[in-house]
Amino acid sequence: MKTFHIALIPGDGIGPEVVAQGVKVFKAIEKMxxxxxxxxxxxxxxxxxxxxxxxxxxxxxxxxxxQFDAIYLGAVGYPGVPDxxxxxxxxxxxxxxxxxxxxxxxxxxxxxxxxxxxxxxEKDIDMLVIRENSEGEYAGAGEWLFKGKPEEVVLQTxxxxxxxxxxxxxxxxxxxRRTNRTLTSISKGNALNYSMVFWDQVFEEVGREFPDVxxxxxxxxxxxxxxxxxxxxxxxxxTSNLFGDxxxxxxxxxxxxxxxxxxxxxxxxxxYPSMFEPVHGSAPDIAGKGIANPLAAIWSVSQMLxxxxxxxxxxxxxxxxxxxxxxxxxxxxxxxxxxSTEEVGDYFVNLLMQTKELD
Amino acid sequence: MKTFHIALIPGDGIGPEVVAQGVKVFKAIEKMxxxxxxxxxxxxxxxxxxxxxxxxxxxxxxxxxxQFDAIYLGAVGYPGVPDxxxxxxxxxxxxxxxxxxxxxxxxxxxxxxxxxxxxxxEKDIDMLVIRENSEGEYAGAGEWLFKGKPEEVVLQTxxxxxxxxxxxxxxxxxxxRRTNRTLTSISKGNALNYSMVFWDQVFEEVGREFPDVxxxxxxxxxxxxxxxxxxxxxxxxxTSNLFGDxxxxxxxxxxxxxxxxxxxxxxxxxxYPSMFEPVHGSAPDIAGKGIANPLAAIWSVSQMLxxxxxxxxxxxxxxxxxxxxxxxxxxxxxxxxxxSTEEVGDYFVNLLMQTKELD
Ligand SMILES: CC(C)[C@H](C(=O)O)[C@@H](O)C(=O)O
Ligand SMILES: CC(C)[C@H](C(=O)O)[C@@H](O)C(=O)O
Numbered sequence: 178m179k180t181f182h183i184a185l186i187p188g189d190g191i192g193p194e195v196v197a198q199g200v201k202v203f204k205a206i207e208k209m210x211x212x213x214x215x216x217x218x219x220x221x222x223x224x225x226x227x228x229x230x231x232x233x234x235x236x237x238x239x240x241x242x243x244q245f246d247a248i249y250l251g252a253v254g255y256p257g258v259p260d261x262x263x264x265x266x267x268x269x270x271x272x273x274x275x276x277x278x279x280x281x282x283x284x285x286x287x288x289x290x291x292x293x294x295x296x297x298x299e300k301d302i303d304m305l306v307i308r309e310n311s312e313g314e315y316a317g318a319g320e321w322l323f324k325g326k327p328e329e330v331v332l333q334t335x336x337x338x339x340x341x342x343x344x345x346x347x348x349x350x351x352x353x354r355r356t357n358r359t360l361t362s363i364s365k366g367n368a369l370n371y372s373m374v375f376w377d378q379v380f381e382e383v384g385r386e387f388p389d390v391x392x393x394x395x396x397x398x399x400x401x402x403x404x405x406x407x408x409x410x411x412x413x414x415x416t417s418n419l420f421g422d423x424x425x426x427x428x429x430x431x432x433x434x435x436x437x438x439x440x441x442x443x444x445x446x447x448x449y450p451s452m453f454e455p456v457h458g459s460a461p462d463i464a465g466k467g468i469a470n471p472l473a474a475i476w477s478v479s480q481m482l483x484x485x486x487x488x489x490x491x492x493x494x495x496x497x498x499x500x501x502x503x504x505x506x507x508x509x510x511x512x513x514x515x516x517s518t519e520e521v522g523d524y525f526v527n528l529l530m531q532t533k534e535l536d
Numbered sequence: 537m538k539t540f541h542i543a544l545i546p547g548d549g550i551g552p553e554v555v556a557q558g559v560k561v562f563k564a565i566e567k568m569x570x571x572x573x574x575x576x577x578x579x580x581x582x583x584x585x586x587x588x589x590x591x592x593x594x595x596x597x598x599x600x601x602x603q604f605d606a607i608y609l610g611a612v613g614y615p616g617v618p619d620x621x622x623x624x625x626x627x628x629x630x631x632x633x634x635x636x637x638x639x640x641x642x643x644x645x646x647x648x649x650x651x652x653x654x655x656x657x658e659k660d661i662d663m664l665v666i667r668e669n670s671e672g673e674y675a676g677a678g679e680w681l682f683k684g685k686p687e688e689v690v691l692q693t694x695x696x697x698x699x700x701x702x703x704x705x706x707x708x709x710x711x712x713r714r715t716n717r718t719l720t721s722i723s724k725g726n727a728l729n730y731s732m733v734f735w736d737q738v739f740e741e742v743g744r745e746f747p748d749v750x751x752x753x754x755x756x757x758x759x760x761x762x763x764x765x766x767x768x769x770x771x772x773x774x775t776s777n778l779f780g781d782x783x784x785x786x787x788x789x790x791x792x793x794x795x796x797x798x799x800x801x802x803x804x805x806x807x808y809p810s811m812f813e814p815v816h817g818s819a820p821d822i823a824g825k826g827i828a829n830p831l832a833a834i835w836s837v838s839q840m841l842x843x844x845x846x847x848x849x850x851x852x853x854x855x856x857x858x859x860x861x862x863x864x865x866x867x868x869x870x871x872x873x874x875x876s877t878e879e880v881g882d883y884f885v886n887l888l889m890q891t892k893e894l895d
């Protein structure tokens with residue numbers, strides 16, 4: 178019997194509501210499969226915690242998390258706590274502190290009714306965006322000089338290390354090779370004359386080790402346009418932290434919205450736990466109303482199962498997500514249904530019990 | 537008789553083909569209106585020039601351009617010359633050297649058939665993006681350390697000055713007030729913990745002078761999503777250099793592609809000439825084939841006429857662009873037609889002669 182230890186950080190806003198549905202999925206799998214079990218320990222960290230304790234997580238929070246196989250995060254951020262505190266001291270702290278340098282974001286259209294694009298179907302939108310997740314534009318380096326004076330100037334420095342750039346690009350090449358897909362790099366060498374020229378150079382260099390992988394390289398502005406005009410151009414995509422943030426939200430837009438967007442923050446070496454999260458954020462406007470869509474959080478479960486080596490289960494959860502999309506009356510309002518978050522979770526589990534692999 | 541002196545830099549790729557059509561429009565206006573005239577001087581600068589002379593423009597190029605009322609640029613960039621040279625030493629050099637700190641990019645759907653979005657019409661997509669155009673992420677500041685060593689690290693620094701940030705934001709507030717529209721700022725304070733926190737602060741500060749303007753503030757990732765999901769949220773938009781680059785390409789995508797995207801690089805004080813350009817780039821793949829869409833370049837003419845204070849003509853050119861979209865047989869292939877670049881230009885001029893203001 179394999180046991181996986183999962184740290185739950187439900188966090189803020191709709192986080193707790195959607196994570197609860199994901200946990201139901203794990204429990205259902207335990208029931209169906211004697212060979213696996215999951216333990217959960219919940220951490221009350223987030224903005225409420227901050228307002229009470231003056232910090233987003235415990236002093237020794239990273240130490241506490243270290244022992245787990247994975248972290249399942251709901252959402253972080255809430256009115257009253259500045260984002261640059263709430264996120265940098267929890268979400269981004271974990272991503273960087275645990276060297277989760279690979280952010281895997283599928284951009285997959287589950288059903289053609291979900292895309293706002295004319296004439297695009299499931300076969301046109303099916304890519305994996307691999308986002309650098311540990312440095313780059315998010316390094317947090319900068320200066321704020323002459324505050325309040327006319328000569329005030331603020332500097333924000335992106336940090337692109339050889340190690341950091343090479344490892345994410347190599348990871349992407351390996352993924353493209355493994356799955357026999359093309360690889361597209363997104364950068365901006367014509368304007369960011371240091372970092373992105375370097376990025377392009379590393380993309381080319383590492384590419385020499387992968388002559389079998391077909392590659393493309395787009396400027397971020399052109400890529401953003403193509404995500405909308407011709408998403409079929411993309412299969413595996415590799416890009417920097419900031420550009421990955423932006424293009425994956427365009428990816429969410431073309432596949433039916435943030436309610437279906439998931440992200441895995443991976444430390445491939447497994448030196449530290451990896452973290453899995455829906456990327457919709459805390460959505461304070463709908464928090465507590467029981468209408469948050471839990472499918473992104475459930476998709477995170479699928480990614481976590483893959484990561485645990487339980488690919489059959491990962492695939493089955495994914496196929497059930499694809500299936501439930503056809504049952505409109507059992508979806509939340511953002512997907513045209515009338516079900517509550519809880520009801521979607523319960524119905525999902527029922528469906529999962531019945532679903533064979535669909536592919 | 538008012539005379540306006542225009543410097544032509546047709547540049548690379550399809551640049552010369554489309555600029556030639558724009559020039560036809562000016563000549564037609566001269567014929568119809570005795571009170572204005574335009575002079576043109578052409579500069580052969582660009583990538584071909586670079587390959588022959590080792591530089592993108594003459595040593596004293598900026599000096600030569602200074603005397604003109606406006607610069608009409610086609611496109612810059614061609615295979616064989618690295619983008620970070622061709623663009624930084626011509627396009628970006630002029631933007632910055634002439635302190636053209638306002639980049640005005642209309643994102644306006646001319647006809648519902650042009651958008652790839654389901655259920656969106658002309659009334660849903662009609663905004664003006666005001667992009668900071670002189671500093672920020674494009675400042676060109678950085679370091680490339682330990683080249684070729686394992687500890688190699690590349691730094692790219694965005695530079696946000698009080699002066700630069702305030703003036704673009706104030707310009708945007710004034711435009712929103714003048715046209716009685718909402719103003720949306722796009723930033724990323726939750727990750728870019730210096731520059732974008734500063735940006736947000738200035739947006740708020742300057743806003744106190746404009747209590748009559750309704751404002752919104754979005755993260756760049758959310759804004760990118762909304763451009764696709766709900767473009768009707770946006771009226772006047774203000775954002776940084778890089779974010780403006782990205783979101784205006786999404787803007788192009790939702791309004792029918794780069795063949796209809798124009799940008800005015802404005803020095804509001806008129807200390808230096810302003811520059812007008814279609815933003816599609818040199819499109820080497822279709823250069824010389826006579827199929828490039830000249831309508832973006834013609835839209836630049838409309839922007840230039842507005843800038844000259846000839847708003848009636850600016851509007852009439854714009855209305856003719858709206859009108860020609862209905863004449864599919866007279867459009868280039870990218871818009872579903874079969875006409876050549878030249879034919880579109882000639883037909884446009886005919887139509888302009890007949891068109892009254894449509895609005
Ligand atoms: C919340 C925010 C800091 C985060 C990011 O920018 O990475 C989010 O947008 C994401 O995509 O995971
Ligand atoms: C060509 C390039 C340097 C330029 C930019 O990034 O500003 C272009 O994309 C634009 O939008 O005008």
